[in-house]
Amino acid sequence: MLNLGLSILGLSRFQFAMTTVFHFFFVPFSIGLAFIVSIMETVYVVKKDETYKNMAKFWGKIFLFSFAVGVVTGIIQEFQFGMNWSEYSRFMGDIFGAPLAIEALAAFFLESTFIGLWMFTWDRFNKVVHCLFIWLTAFGSTLSALWILAANSFMQNPVGYVINSQTHRVNMTSFSAVVMNRQLWNEFPHVIFGAFVTAAFVVAGASAWRLLKKDHEHFYRKSLKVGLIVGLCACLGSIWSGDTQTRYLINNQPMKFSAMEGLYKNSTNKGDWDLGAGFNTKQHKKTWSIEIPYVLNILSYHKLSGTIKGQNQVNKELKAKYDNTKQGQKIKNYYVPTKTLFWSFRVMALSAGLFALLAIVGLWLNREKSDAIMRQRWFLYIMGICLWLPFIVNTAGWFITEFGRYPWVVYGLLTIADAVSPTSTVVGLLFTNIVYFLIFASLGAVMVILSHRVLKEGPDSVLTDGYSSKPEKSSDVDPYEMGAAHND
Numbered sequence: 001m002l003n004l005g006l007s008i009l010g011l012s013r014f015q016f017a018m019t020t021v022f023h024f025f026f027v028p029f030s031i032g033l034a035f036i037v038s039i040m041e042t043v044y045v046v047k048k049d050e051t052y053k054n055m056a057k058f059w060g061k062i063f064l065f066s067f068a069v070g071v072v073t074g075i076i077q078e079f080q081f082g083m084n085w086s087e088y089s090r091f092m093g094d095i096f097g098a099p100l101a102i103e104a105l106a107a108f109f110l111e112s113t114f115i116g117l118w119m120f121t122w123d124r125f126n127k128v129v130h131c132l133f134i135w136l137t138a139f140g141s142t143l144s145a146l147w148i149l150a151a152n153s154f155m156q157n158p159v160g161y162v163i164n165s166q167t168h169r170v171n172m173t174s175f176s177a178v179v180m181n182r183q184l185w186n187e188f189p190h191v192i193f194g195a196f197v198t199a200a201f202v203v204a205g206a207s208a209w210r211l212l213k214k215d216h217e218h219f220y221r222k223s224l225k226v227g228l229i230v231g232l233c234a235c236l237g238s239i240w241s242g243d244t245q246t247r248y249l250i251n252n253q254p255m256k257f258s259a260m261e262g263l264y265k266n267s268t269n270k271g272d273w274d275l276g277a278g279f280n281t282k283q284h285k286k287t288w289s290i291e292i293p294y295v296l297n298i299l300s301y302h303k304l305s306g307t308i309k310g311q312n313q314v315n316k317e318l319k320a321k322y323d324n325t326k327q328g329q330k331i332k333n334y335y336v337p338t339k340t341l342f343w344s345f346r347v348m349a350l351s352a353g354l355f356a357l358l359a360i361v362g363l364w365l366n367r368e369k370s371d372a373i374m375r376q377r378w379f380l381y382i383m384g385i386c387l388w389l390p391f392i393v394n395t396a397g398w399f400i401t402e403f404g405r406y407p408w409v410v411y412g413l414l415t416i417a418d419a420v421s422p423t424s425t426v427v428g429l430l431f432t433n434i435v436y437f438l439i440f441a442s443l444g445a446v447m448v449i450l451s452h453r454v455l456k457e458g459p460d461s462v463l464t465d466g467y468s469s470k471p472e473k474s475s476d477v478d479p480y481e482m483g484a485a486h487n488d
Contacts, residue, residue, distance in 0.1 A: 011429035012084040012420050015436065019077040020402070021395055022440040026070035026447070028394050031145060031192065032199025033063040034138035036230055041131045043226075055223055056134070057122070057462035059203060061454050067115065069447050076436060083432065088409055088419035094171050095161060095178065096151050103147035111140030145195075146188055153184035155410050156401070157252060163413070170413065183252065186245040187401075193237035194397065197355060198390035200231030204362065205387025206455055208380040211373065219459045221373065224383075225366055232359035239352050243299070249404075250300060253411070255314045256404030259338045260345040267296060267308040311335055327415055336406045344396035351393045358386060 037060045044052035081089055089096075118133035125133075154161075160177025161170045172178065204227030207220040249257040261267075297306045309317075315334050322328030362383065365373040373379070405411055409419040454461075 006426060006430075008424050008426060008429065009417055009420055011426060011433060012424060013416065015080055015084060015429065015433050017402075018433070018440070019073070019080050019436060021398065022444070023070065023073040023077050024394055024398055025391050025444070026066050026073060027145070028191070028195035028198045028390075029202060030063065030066040030070045031138075031141045032195035032197070032234075033059065033066060033203070034134070034141050035196060036199050036203060036226065037063055038131070038134045038138045039230065040226060041127075041134055045127050045131050051219060051222055053127075054459050054462045055219065055226070058219075058454070058459045059223070060119075060134075061462075062451050064115070064119065065447055065450050069443050072443060073440065076439065080432070080436070084421050084424050084429065085409075085419050086421040086423070088414065091169050091414050091419070092151075092155075092410065094169060095154050098172065098175055099147040099150040099178070103144050107140050107143035107147060109140075111137055111144060114140065142192060145191060146184075149188050149191060150179060150181065150184050152401075153181045153187055154178055156187075156405060157181055157183035158410060158413055170410075182248065186241070186248045190238065190241035190245050190397075193234050193241055194390075194394060196230055196234035197238055197352075198394060200227045200234055201355060201358075201383075201390050202387055203227035204231060204359075205383050205385075206451075208383035209387075210455060210458070212377060212380045212384065214374070216459055217374065221366055224362065224373070228359045228362045228366070231355060232363070235352055235356040235359065239356075242348065242352070247300065250308070253404060254309050255311060255318065255334055255336055256341065256400070258309060258311045258314055259336045259341040259404065260400065261296060261308065262338060262342045263308060263310040264312050265310040266313055267310070311338070322412065327413065327418070330415060330417065331407055334407065337403050340399055340403050344399040347396040348393055348400070351389060354389075355386075358383060 037056050040052050040059065041056040043049065044056060114133045114136040118130065118137055121130060121133070158170070159181050160172060160174035162173050163169075164171050204224050207224040207227060210220045211217060211224065246257070246260070249260075258264075294304050296308065297304055300306055300308055318334040319328070322331065322334075361379065362373070365376055365379060407415050407417075409416045
């Protein structure tokens with residue numbers, strides 16, 4: 001692992017990681033939930049089933065919370081860029097300017113405008129127009145992700161630029177090259193499918209907890225079904241996009257790829273894939289492993305043969321490439337934190353399989369005119385616990401993306417050490433780290449408390465067009481159960 005001690009560089013890196021991880025808890029969830037709410041309202045428009053309208057309102061409440069918290073954490077993240085990474089901001093300003101300006105002026109404006117229209121106009125537009133509002137909101141959130149990832153992809157694979165010899169900054173020469181960056185179009189689908197997986201299994205997991213309490217069974221079984229259908233489709237998309245992105249790394253970032261596979265020496269044609277391994281990092285040797293023959297070749301090349309470069313070989317090639325450059329002269333070696341990447345990749349890969357399996361089993365148990373899902377309480381408990389797993393998986397994916405670029409902040413152009421603000425101090429960084437942590441912890445607690453309150457109140461709070469008022473009940477009969485009986 002890398003040393004993140006009490007130094008300006010270590011504290012700056014910790015702050016960047018902390019702010020990004022907290023922000024990335026909410027962004028994929030918000031993007032995915034916007035699409036799930038859109039699907040629910042679309043089903044209401046098509047089938048004219050009031051249950052789906054109330055589902056859109058109900059889960060829309062939690063979406064609004066996640067959107068608000070995501071905006072706040074994003075602002076804090078941008079703030080710390082100026083505080084602790086001014087050299088990075090100066091170096092990348094010309095590249096970041098256009099994508100982030102478009103994200104703020106177009107995508108975020110679209111998203112924030114239509115989320116307001118959707119939230120307050122349930123009784124002022126016809127249902128088709130109102131449904132369009134939430135789809136435009138979802139589209140805006142996806143566009144925001146696209147432009148943010150365009151900037152991040154340049155950091156992974158710089159294209160369409162020149163180095164200004166006078167200012168020592170990168171100047172953009174081709175906006176289209178930045179937008180058409182192959183890294184972007186490998187990374188973007190994987191992030192979006194991951195967002196769908198996150199929201200789908202949060203909806204399914206929360207519904208499972210309420211079904212354990214036998215609360216509004218008809219409502220939560222429909223919510224569970226929507227979550228599992230979206231989740232299964234998103235898992236398949238995530239597996240496909242993850243495979244595409246991983247194979248791209250073989251040539252684009254070979255050190256990252258070999259670290260994900262725990263390889264220090266070149267692999268043989270047998271292509272053993274390590275399910276788990278321990279490492280002696282000083283000697284660069286694995287102390288134990290569980291190997292499955294040929295799987296690595298299948299994953300890498302989709303065939304039973306092929307050779308993957310180990311980290312030792314890649315390190316020699318990178319030293320030969322960069323040692324004579326100004327940046328390379330400051331770098332001792334190009335090894336990345338292997339343990340972090342190795343286990344993060346396995347968390348992602350195994351979780352995708354688990355999610356797909358849970359979705360298939362859940363859809364079978366929750367089929368129409370069967371109460372099997374209510375009798376299999378073990379499955380509901382597993383689904384409820386897996387509510388938290390997507391956030392761990394997203395964090396693992398972020399670790400692979402960012403730690404795998406070490407020691408560069410902009411691959412091949414700017415090192416992490418050279419990107420730190422020269423005016424930063426240990427005392428200042430300690431103070432801001434503590435403040436940011438307390439802010440993020442408070443925001444996370446508020447998000448969880450408010451979401452739990454919505455779930456505890458149940459769907460009764462959205463039986464009217466308002467978001468907070470409950471309708472007067474003339475009886476104790478569950479309107480959702482009446483609707484289920486009527487539909488049957």
